[in-house]
Amino acid sequence: GQQLNQSPQSMFIQEGEDVSMNCTSSSIFNTWLWYKQDPGEGPVLLIALYKAGELTSNGRLTAQFGITRKDSFLNISASIPSDVGIYFCAGQGAGKSTFGDGTTLTVKP
Amino acid sequence: DAGITQSPRHKVTETGTPVTLRCHQTENHRYMYWYRQDPGHGLRLIHYSYGVKDTDKGEVSDGYSVSRSKTEDFLLTLESATSSQTSVYFCAIRDDRVNTEAFFGQGTRLTVV
Numbered sequence: 001g002q003q004l005n006q007s008p009q010s011m012f013i014q015e016g017e018d019v020s021m022n023c024t025s026s027s028i029f030n031t032w033l034w035y036k037q038d039p040g041e042g043p044v045l046l047i048a049l050y051k052a053g054e055l056t057s058n059g060r061l062t063a064q065f066g067i068t069r070k071d072s073f074l075n076i077s078a079s080i081p082s083d084v085g086i087y088f089c090a091g092q093g094a095g096k097s098t099f100g101d102g103t104t105l106t107v108k109p
Numbered sequence: 110d111a112g113i114t115q116s117p118r119h120k121v122t123e124t125g126t127p128v129t130l131r132c133h134q135t136e137n138h139r140y141m142y143w144y145r146q147d148p149g150h151g152l153r154l155i156h157y158s159y160g161v162k163d164t165d166k167g168e169v170s171d172g173y174s175v176s177r178s179k180t181e182d183f184l185l186t187l188e189s190a191t192s193s194q195t196s197v198y199f200c201a202i203r204d205d206r207v208n209t210e211a212f213f214g215q216g217t218r219l220t221v222v
Binding site for chain 2: 004006031033040041042043044045048050088090092095096097098099100101102
């Protein structure tokens with residue numbers, strides 16, 4: 001099946017720092033998605049990207065759909081303690097989504 | 110949360126027993142999904158439904174069956190539970206405004222002993 005490589009696997013940062021994470025795939029996707037999951041909860045959709053090259057923001061979050069349609073990145077600016085959690089990318093094609101293994105973010109006050 | 114509820118939230122069952130998990134939605138969404146999540150991994154699609162009585166297999170469908178007799182309910186059944194099916198199961202629905210799985214339930218933690 002399709003595989004997504006999400007990196008880094010984990011990040012430990014200081015409050016106020018910027019964060020960048022990315023996903024790459026050997027397959028082309030029509031849509032790229034970014035989710036956040038808090039402990040004991042289901043994922044929450046943060047950003048959806050629909051076109052190659054698209055750059056979309058949601059507050060302090062910015063995500064881009066790579067030109068090749070095989071990658072995407074997510075940036076978080078000026079991190080705060082409530083940003084902690086697991087961030088997942090997902091690529092969607094043929095109506096189904098394939099998820100990366102997640103980036104665990106820890107923010108130190 | 111788009112009115113998604115999963116039941117039960119936690120279950121412990123013995124190997125070889127049948128188990129049914131329920132996902133209920135209140136907003137008439139057409140597409141519903143069942144995923145499993147294992148430690149250190151993302152979500153993997155088990156089955157999905159695109160309407161009443163319309164279902165299809167996902168990436169890890171072996172050992173699972175689903176049914177959707179009403180728009181609001183999507184059932185996942187493990188016919189004979191195995192220890193490898195110990196996992197957290199999430200139901201999701203597609204929001205047509207974003208054309209993707211936008212809302213997830215809170216999950217069902219299933220332990221097969």
